[in-house]
Amino acid sequence: MQKESDPLNLRALPLVAPPRDGWADVQATLVQDRRRRRVLRIGGGALALAASVTLAIGLYLQTPSPGRDTAPASETVAVTESQQPDSPVLTVDALIALSQQLESRLRGARDEFGPLPTDQLIYQVELEDMIALVDEELSETPDSRTLWSQRVNLLLDLDQLYRNQLRRDYDRMASL
Numbered sequence: 001m002q003k004e005s006d007p008l009n010l011r012a013l014p015l016v017a018p019p020r021d022g023w024a025d026v027q028a029t030l031v032q033d034r035r036r037r038r039v040l041r042i043g044g045g046a047l048a049l050a051a052s053v054t055l056a057i058g059l060y061l062q063t064p065s066p067g068r069d070t071a072p073a074s075e076t077v078a079v080t081e082s083q084q085p086d087s088p089v090l091t092v093d094a095l096i097a098l099s100q101q102l103e104s105r106l107r108g109a110r111d112e113f114g115p116l117p118t119d120q121l122i123y124q125v126e127l128e129d130m131i132a133l134v135d136e137e138l139s140e141t142p143d144s145r146t147l148w149s150q151r152v153n154l155l156l157d158l159d160q161l162y163r164n165q166l167r168r169d170y171d172r173m174a175s176l
Helices: 023-062 092-113 118-140 145-175
Strands: none
C-alpha cells in the first residue's frame, strides 16, 4: 500500500492566481518603437532629399554658362568651321588626329593646372566615363566616323572644363 504523504503540508496552502498577462505592454512598446523608427526614416529621407536638392542647386549656380567664351583665342584648339567634329568634311583620320591632339593638350593641362576642385571633379569624372564608353565602342568599330566625332566632342568639353578653371584661377589671382 502506498500512502500519499505531504510532509510539508503544501496542500494546505491557498491557491495562487497566475500573474497577469504582459502581452499588452509588450505590444504597445513594439508599436511605439515601430512608429519612432518610421518617423526617423521619413525624417532622414526628407533631410537627405533636401541636402541633395541644395547640392544640385549649388552646383548648378556655380557652373559657368555655356555661352561665354572662357578660353583666350590663342589657347583654343585650331578647329575651323569646316573642321568641326560633326562636319561631314572631316575624315576618320582627321578626327583621329584631332583626338590625339586634344589628348596631348589635356595631358599638358592636367600637368599645368593640377587637380580640379571637387565641384568640377564631378564633371571631369563624368566626361572621362563617357569617353571610356565611346572608346569601348570604338574598339568594336574603329572606323566609325560618328564615334570618333563623339569622342572629339567629349575631349573638347573636357578641355573646356580645364580652361574654365584656368580662367577662374586667373580672375581670383587678378582680384588680389
